[in-house]
Amino acid sequence: MSSSSTCVSASSIVSASTSFLGSPSPQYNLSTSRLLVIHIGAALTLFLATTDATIVSTSLPTIASDLRASSNQYTWVGVAYMLTQTAFQPLYGRVSDLVGRKIVLYASIAIFGLGSVLCGAAQSIKWLIAARALAGVGGGGIVSAVWVITAEIVEVRQRATWSQALSITWSCSAVAGPLIGGLFSGKDGTSTGWRWGFYINIPVCAVSLVVLILALRGIELKRSSNASWRLFLQKFDFLGLFLFMTGTSCIIIGFSFANENGWSSPSTLSLIVIGVCVLVAGGVYENYTTKDCLFPPTAFRDLTAGTILIITFLHNFAFNAGTFYLALFYQAANGSTPLESGLKILPYSLGSSLASLPVAWFIGYRQHQTNDTSGQNWAISIGLLISTLGFGLLNLLNEASNVAAQIVYPLIAGIGLGMLFHAPHQVFTRALKPQEIATGTSAFFLVRFTGATVGLAVAGAIFYAQARLPDLTFHHSASSIDYSKIRSLPPVRKEEVLRIISSSIRLIWTVFIVRSTSIA
Numbered sequence: 001m002s003s004s005s006t007c008v009s010a011s012s013i014v015s016a017s018t019s020f021l022g023s024p025s026p027q028y029n030l031s032t033s034r035l036l037v038i039h040i041g042a043a044l045t046l047f048l049a050t051t052d053a054t055i056v057s058t059s060l061p062t063i064a065s066d067l068r069a070s071s072n073q074y075t076w077v078g079v080a081y082m083l084t085q086t087a088f089q090p091l092y093g094r095v096s097d098l099v100g101r102k103i104v105l106y107a108s109i110a111i112f113g114l115g116s117v118l119c120g121a122a123q124s125i126k127w128l129i130a131a132r133a134l135a136g137v138g139g140g141g142i143v144s145a146v147w148v149i150t151a152e153i154v155e156v157r158q159r160a161t162w163s164q165a166l167s168i169t170w171s172c173s174a175v176a177g178p179l180i181g182g183l184f185s186g187k188d189g190t191s192t193g194w195r196w197g198f199y200i201n202i203p204v205c206a207v208s209l210v211v212l213i214l215a216l217r218g219i220e221l222k223r224s225s226n227a228s229w230r231l232f233l234q235k236f237d238f239l240g241l242f243l244f245m246t247g248t249s250c251i252i253i254g255f256s257f258a259n260e261n262g263w264s265s266p267s268t269l270s271l272i273v274i275g276v277c278v279l280v281a282g283g284v285y286e287n288y289t290t291k292d293c294l295f296p297p298t299a300f301r302d303l304t305a306g307t308i309l310i311i312t313f314l315h316n317f318a319f320n321a322g323t324f325y326l327a328l329f330y331q332a333a334n335g336s337t338p339l340e341s342g343l344k345i346l347p348y349s350l351g352s353s354l355a356s357l358p359v360a361w362f363i364g365y366r367q368h369q370t371n372d373t374s375g376q377n378w379a380i381s382i383g384l385l386i387s388t389l390g391f392g393l394l395n396l397l398n399e400a401s402n403v404a405a406q407i408v409y410p411l412i413a414g415i416g417l418g419m420l421f422h423a424p425h426q427v428f429t430r431a432l433k434p435q436e437i438a439t440g441t442s443a444f445f446l447v448r449f450t451g452a453t454v455g456l457a458v459a460g461a462i463f464y465a466q467a468r469l470p471d472l473t474f475h476h477s478a479s480s481i482d483y484s485k486i487r488s489l490p491p492v493r494k495e496e497v498l499r500i501i502s503s504s505i506r507l508i509w510t511v512f513i514v515r516s517t518s519i520a
Helices: 010-021 032-051 056-067 076-099 101-120 125-153 156-183 201-215 229-235 238-261 266-288 303-333 338-344 346-370 374-394 403-418 423-431 434-466 483-488 491-519
Strands: none
Touching (some): 032 125, 032 156, 032 201, 056 125, 056 156, 056 303, 056 338, 076 101, 076 229, 076 238, 076 434, 101 125, 101 201, 125 156, 156 303, 156 346, 238 266, 238 434, 303 346, 303 403, 303 434, 346 374, 346 403, 346 423, 374 403, 423 434, 483 491
C-alpha cells in the first residue's frame, strides 16, 4: 500500500493476519530450504504488487503525453490502482477462509498479470486507467495473501526473522518503482518504452506463480473452522466498506473535477461535501453496527487512537504524492529524462527506507527498558518535525536550484517520513482493547492505503489548479506536456513555463507543511 507504494511494518501485518486466523500457526515442520523458496516466490509477487503503485511516478509524464491525457485523467493513472487495491483488501482475508489461502493468492497473481497486460496494450488513457484498476484488484489480494500465508507456515519463534525479509522487499519496492518506470520510458523520454514497465510483470508473475505452486504443493493451509458463505454475508461489514470507499471516491473525484471545472464549480463542491458527509455517516455507523466492523469503537472514542489514524492518513498522503511530484519536478524544471528523475528521487525514497530501520531498533530498545510508548512518541514527534523541515526546504526548490539542494532537501523530508512508518501502529494498538487488535490493525492499514490514494489526488488538483500554462504547440493540457521539449522553447517562454511549474509544485509542499504543523 507506498507507496505506498507505500512501506509498511511487516510485523504489523503479520500480527493482523495471525490475529485474524484466531489461533497459533499449525506446525508444518518445513525445512529452511523450502521456507526460503516459498519466501522467494512470495517476495517476487509482493515486490510486483507494491512496486506497481509507484512505477508510473517517473513514466507518467511520458504516458500522459503519448495518450494525450487531460489534467482530470492524469492523476487517475496512479489513483485507480491504489483505490481498488485499498477497496478489495478487507475482503480477501475473509474470502481466503472460505476458498483457501492458496486459491486467493494464485487468483490474485493471475488478475494482476492480466491487468498488467492490458496496461501495456492500452491505446487510450481511459483504457489504461481501467486496466490499472483491474491490476489493483489483484495487487490487493497479493499483499493480503502473502502475509497471511507466510505467517501461517512459519513457527511463531521464527516469524520475526522471516517477516523482516519480506519487509526489506517492501522497502526496496519504494526505491525500485520510480527507477523501473524511468528505465522503461526511454533514454530520451520517448513514448515507446513505458509499456514494457507493465509487460515486465508478466514473466515475473509466471515465474513466481510456478515457484509458489511447486513450493506450497502438499501444504494444507487450514481454513477457519466456522467459516461459511452464509456467515460471511451475515457478518461482513459490507455497508461500512461501501460508505468508506464511496465517501473516499467522491472526494477524489471532486478534486479531479477541480482540475477541469475549478474549485467553485457546483460539481466540485457537491462531490467533496457529499464525500465528507458519507464518511461522517460511515463513522457513526461503525460506532453502532453489530457487524464485524471495519473500525473498532475505540478508534472513534479514544483521543490517542483517533490522533494516530489522522497522523497515519496524512503521513502516507504526503509520502506517496511526494514521490510522484518530485519526479515531475525533476523532469519539468531540470529537463531530466524519466530514468534520471528516478535516480534523483533516490535520496527521498531510500532515505525514508533507511531511516525506518534505526527507528525500529530504538523503539524496541526503549520499549524493553520502559515497557511504554515513550519511544514511539519520541519517534513520531521527531519524525513530524524533520518532515516539516524537509518540506519547508523543498518549498525553496525551483528551476534554478543547485544539485546539492536537490539532493539534501528531499533526503531530509524522506528521513522524517521514514521515522513515521513503524511507531504509529504500535501506539495505536496499545490504545485498543485486546479484542479490538485484529480489527484495529486492519483498519490502520486501510487508512494508510487510503491516505496514499487521496494524497495523490489532492496533490494533482493543487498542481493543475495552479499550473495555468501559456499556449504551447506541443501539449493539449498541463498534464500532457512533453517535458523533454520545454528546454527547446525560446528563452523567455521557457523561463515562464518553468517558473509556473516550479511554483505549482511548491504549493504542494506548502500544503504538506500545513499538514505536518497541524498534527505536530
